[in-house]
Amino acid sequence: xxxxxxxxxxxxxxxxxxxxxxxxxxxxxxxxxxxxxxxxxxxxxxxxxxxxxxxxxxxxxxxxxxxxxxxxxxxxxxxxxxxxxxxxxxxxxxxxxxxxxxxxxxxxxxxxxxxxxxxxxxxxxxxxxxxxxxxxxxxxxxxxxxxxxxxxxxxxxxxxxxxxxxxxxxxxxxxxxxxxxxxxxxxxxxxxxxxxxxxxxxxxxxxxxxxxxxxxxxxxxxxxxxxxxxxxxxxxxxxxxxxxxxxxxxxxxxxxxxxxxxxxxxxxxxxxxxxxxxxxxxxxxxxxxxxxxxxxxxxxxxxxxxxxxxxxxxxxxxxxxxxxxxxxxxxxxxxxxxxxxxxxxxxxxxxxxxxxxxxxxxxxxxxxxxxxxxxxxxxxxxxxxxxxxxxxxxxxxxxxxxxxxxxxxxxxxxxxxxxxxxxxxxxxxxxxxxxxxxxxxxxxxxx
Amino acid sequence: xxxxxxxxxxxxxxxxxxxxxxxxxxxxxxxxxxxxxxxxxxxxxxxxxxxxxxxxxxxxxxxxxxxxxxxxxxxxxxxxxxxxxxxxxxxxxxxxxxxxxxxxxxxxxxxxxxxxxxxxxxxxxxxxxxxxxxxxxxxxxxxxxxxxxxxxxxxxxxxxxxxxxxxxxxxxxxxxxxxxxxxxxxxxxxxxxxxxxxxxxxxxxxxxxxxxxxxxxxxxxxxxxxxxxxxxxxxxxxxxxxxxxxxxxxxxxxxxxxxxxxxxxxxxxxxxxxxxxxxxxxxxxxxxxxxxxxxxxxxxxxxxxxxxxxxxxxxxxxxxxxxxxxxxxxxxxxxxxxxxxxxxxxxxxxxxxxxxxxxxxxxxxxxxxxxxxxxxxxxxxxxxxxxxxxxxxxxxxxxxxxxxxxxxxxxxxxxxxxxxxxxxxxxxxxxxxxxxxxxxxxxxxxx
Numbered sequence: 001x002x003x004x005x006x007x008x009x010x011x012x013x014x015x016x017x018x019x020x021x022x023x024x025x026x027x028x029x030x031x032x033x034x035x036x037x038x039x040x041x042x043x044x045x046x047x048x049x050x051x052x053x054x055x056x057x058x059x060x061x062x063x064x065x066x067x068x069x070x071x072x073x074x075x076x077x078x079x080x081x082x083x084x085x086x087x088x089x090x091x092x093x094x095x096x097x098x099x100x101x102x103x104x105x106x107x108x109x110x111x112x113x114x115x116x117x118x119x120x121x122x123x124x125x126x127x128x129x130x131x132x133x134x135x136x137x138x139x140x141x142x143x144x145x146x147x148x149x150x151x152x153x154x155x156x157x158x159x160x161x162x163x164x165x166x167x168x169x170x171x172x173x174x175x176x177x178x179x180x181x182x183x184x185x186x187x188x189x190x191x192x193x194x195x196x197x198x199x200x201x202x203x204x205x206x207x208x209x210x211x212x213x214x215x216x217x218x219x220x221x222x223x224x225x226x227x228x229x230x231x232x233x234x235x236x237x238x239x240x241x242x243x244x245x246x247x248x249x250x251x252x253x254x255x256x257x258x259x260x261x262x263x264x265x266x267x268x269x270x271x272x273x274x275x276x277x278x279x280x281x282x283x284x285x286x287x288x289x290x291x292x293x294x295x296x297x298x299x300x301x302x303x304x305x306x307x308x309x310x311x312x313x314x315x316x317x318x319x320x321x322x323x324x325x326x327x328x329x330x331x332x333x334x335x336x337x338x339x340x341x342x343x344x345x346x347x348x349x350x351x352x353x354x355x356x357x358x359x360x361x362x363x364x365x366x367x368x369x370x371x372x373x374x375x376x377x378x379x380x381x382x383x384x385x386x387x388x389x390x391x392x393x394x395x396x397x398x399x400x401x402x403x404x405x406x407x408x409x410x411x412x413x414x415x416x417x418x419x420x421x422x423x424x425x426x427x428x429x430x431x432x433x434x435x436x437x438x439x440x441x442x443x444x445x446x447x
Numbered sequence: 448x449x450x451x452x453x454x455x456x457x458x459x460x461x462x463x464x465x466x467x468x469x470x471x472x473x474x475x476x477x478x479x480x481x482x483x484x485x486x487x488x489x490x491x492x493x494x495x496x497x498x499x500x501x502x503x504x505x506x507x508x509x510x511x512x513x514x515x516x517x518x519x520x521x522x523x524x525x526x527x528x529x530x531x532x533x534x535x536x537x538x539x540x541x542x543x544x545x546x547x548x549x550x551x552x553x554x555x556x557x558x559x560x561x562x563x564x565x566x567x568x569x570x571x572x573x574x575x576x577x578x579x580x581x582x583x584x585x586x587x588x589x590x591x592x593x594x595x596x597x598x599x600x601x602x603x604x605x606x607x608x609x610x611x612x613x614x615x616x617x618x619x620x621x622x623x624x625x626x627x628x629x630x631x632x633x634x635x636x637x638x639x640x641x642x643x644x645x646x647x648x649x650x651x652x653x654x655x656x657x658x659x660x661x662x663x664x665x666x667x668x669x670x671x672x673x674x675x676x677x678x679x680x681x682x683x684x685x686x687x688x689x690x691x692x693x694x695x696x697x698x699x700x701x702x703x704x705x706x707x708x709x710x711x712x713x714x715x716x717x718x719x720x721x722x723x724x725x726x727x728x729x730x731x732x733x734x735x736x737x738x739x740x741x742x743x744x745x746x747x748x749x750x751x752x753x754x755x756x757x758x759x760x761x762x763x764x765x766x767x768x769x770x771x772x773x774x775x776x777x778x779x780x781x782x783x784x785x786x787x788x789x790x791x792x793x794x795x796x797x798x799x800x801x802x803x804x805x806x807x808x809x810x811x812x813x814x815x816x817x818x819x820x821x822x823x824x825x826x827x828x829x830x831x832x833x834x835x836x837x838x839x840x841x842x843x844x845x846x847x848x849x850x851x852x853x854x855x856x857x858x859x860x861x862x863x864x865x866x867x868x869x870x871x872x873x874x875x876x877x878x879x880x881x882x883x884x885x886x887x888x889x890x891x892x893x894x
Contacts, residue, residue, distance in 0.1 A: 002454040010449065163661050167624045173617030177835070214610050388624070 024238035026142040029249030054397035058124030062155040145197035156393035164388040171386035179355035191373040193234040195380030256297035258406035298435040312338035316346030322416035324349035350374030471685040473589040476696030497575040501844035505571030509602040588848040592644035603840035611835040618833040626802035638820040640681040642827030703744035705853035745882040759785035763793030769863035771796035797821030
């Protein structure tokens with residue numbers, strides 16, 4: 001009787017089920033970085049590339065190049081909607097109004113475009129290479145990663161029948177809720193969703209975010225300050241917009257890598273100084289809670305040891321490739337040595353976190369520094385052991401998109417974990433000489 | 448765009464969401480017993496009563512008497528649909544065609560009605576009493592139990608928000624699938640759904656049945672005979688009809704209790720003989736796989752010890768109140784003593800089973816007797832520890848509907864578990880004298 005004939009016919013006839021449906025469906029830091037690049041480096045050409053660090057997973061066997069192109073072309077056809085632009089212009093981000101300048105938003109509306117790219121296959125992997133102006137290339141990172149990640153999901157889902165799909169999601173939901181129960185009563189907890197790029201799917205990320213919002217920011221402990229929500233927000237700008245959440249994130253290795261590459265034309269001193277030059281330029285555009293440094297691009301210890309005095313005034317540090325307990329201790333000791341009160345600073349961990357580690361980190365740093373967790377892949381894509389037939393096709397992989405050259409010069413990342421180093425060997429050698437990064441123990445990368 | 452306006456308006460305006468939507472939504476044995484009663488006892492008046500053995504759960508606080516009456520009156524207004532009658536007439540049950548006589552089906556179509564009843568409250572419990580001809584009262588058992596059970600569910604669900612409901616079902620599904628995984632590879636397993644009366648809801652029972660059908664009867668082990676499905680069917684006639692499954696079940700204590708009550712007007716010998724008289728009458732109507740005796744009404748041991756020789760020719764035994772391992776051993780020994788091959792007989796366990804016990808029983812009786820499991824409440828209503836706020840409102844309770852008098856005489860059930868005894872004390876005393884049932888250790892009743 002109540003058949004929706006139009007919907008049913010439509011459901012059988014659509015040509016593309018888009019993965020990215022809004023230009024806001026990206027990490028907020030990409031927008032901050034885009035404005036930074038637009039302002040400081042509008043004419044620099046760069047290249048970037050998607051790289052699957054989980055080589056045993058042969059992505060090209062699961063994802064068709066043409067289907068990937070269709071999804072990417074869909075994103076290229078997107079424009080910011082009027083209401084999205086109004087929100088970017090009028091919303092308060094990190095407590096600041098008009099974080100995006102009118103000129104930038106005008107450019108974003110009228111002139112922003114995504115660069116060209118090529119898709120090739122090698123050794124069962126898809127090689128996606130982007131090339132163009134930095135402003136055209138940078139935004140591809142999150143769109144393309146989220147697309148590849150969800151296409152991998154769809155490929156796995158396509159082999160499951162209706163009942164098996166139901167088992168799968170029941171298990172993943174049960175897993176998520178078990179994690180939430182661990183976090184629900186942790187006093188003073190602060191965590192946010194950092195899981196856009198490697199999410200199972202957009203809808204699953206949205207489910208996770210809604211679940212966290214409903215449970216962690218509801219019935220908070222009596223000792224929590226009002227307004228101090230435990231779920232502080234999401235890195236996903238579209239979800240922040242849609243669900244009235246804070247958009248979270250500041251900047252990434254990309255800036256350090258590209259500016260180091262450009263500086264590497266000059267002397268070793270200029271190369272070494274580039275890592276602080278990024279901070280100098282950043283604080284010309286942003287302030288307060290957005291002054292979060294990411295010191296591990298060429299090794300954390302040398303970054304802190306050699307930092308100019310003013311760097312200690314920054315608001316906090318994001319730990320990525322180093323063990324977060326160690327990195328936090330190191331940052332606290334460094335702040336004390338520089339006469340800063342760590343309890344006024346923020347420490348953000350964001351690498352491969354899961355609920356148990358988040359609770360441990362929170363406890364470890366309680367009353368020592370303001371700890372926040374950026375919960376990524378194991379929030380939005382933890383389907384380990386959920387597959388109804390026991391296959392591993394839905395397990396997350398370590399997929400990254402890294403800038404490979406800036407202004408024609410190859411980029412390098414050393415990081416605190418040698419298994420995360422990138423760049424041509426001779427360039428890495430020079431960087432190691434310049435930054436003197438010790439080779440830490442190699443840690444296997446899960447996600 | 449694709450809003451179904453009619454559906455949305457309708458969803459806000461319905462007056463009753465019926466729990467029982469077809470007269471077939473009952474255990475198949477009720478139909479077999481109904482024909483038996485219609486044929487042999489068309490004019491006997493009986494009374495029956497719903498009793499909640501889990502007294503700590505105050506049902507009257509959760510279920511409104513008027514809402515219960517509305518649901519029950521809805522059932523009273525139901526008639527068998529033409530297609531349902533054609534199916535009852537034309538389908539093969541237990542390998543037999545025309546198990547229901549044309550005269551019975553004609554009566555069922557034209558003259559069947561459900562008796563009057565009263566609903567009162569006492570000590571937080573709802574007392575539902577049925578009174579009328581046996582043919583009018585008997586069918587209430589499963590309809591009324593399923594209604595009360597689902598109304599209890601709905602009362603608990605009404606306090607949960609959308610997200611909490613989602614958690615709840617994700618957990619219950621994960622639980623179900625974990626159980627199915629335990630059963631999935633058990634060679635030669637035979638189990639059926641016996642969970643209608645205490646189900647969480649009709650739709651959940653249907654989900655469980657579909658899950659078992661899809662997983663246990665699909666990709667069966669190579670050693671299983673073709674046609675020997677591991678999920679042998681469901682006691683729920685509506686689900687058997689809807690999903691092309693075997694309808695499972697034979698008879699219940701009700702027959703023994705009512706015939707004993709009527710015989711109790713006479714001598715102790717007549718009372719004692721009544722338990723075999725049921726079998727005599729039953730085998731006039733049914734044969735083969737339907738010759739499953741239920742020996743525990745007044746104690747299993749006395750039943751077997753005193754049984755006439757022909758009783759050993761019956762096809763099998765259903766164990767209800769006795770420990771099924773012990774009861775199976777006892778039945779096997781009894782069969783051997785009577786010159787029967789137990790490997791040609793069937794043993795059905797149906798009391799409080801869950802996946803682990805089913806596997807243990809299956810292993811225990813393998814190659815000794817044909818074991819089948821009737822999986823009830825812990826299949827269709829295992830929401831223990833699934834409540835998103837940790838409440839116990841969705842845990843199953845031990846709800847029964849028992850015949851309390853036949854032809855004006857109170858009925859008695861002794862059973863093998865004294866906590867399941869029913870009847871007035873002085874009647875129980877006489878029955879204990881007559882049947883000499885030993886008082887076994889009292890076993891707490893979970894479901």
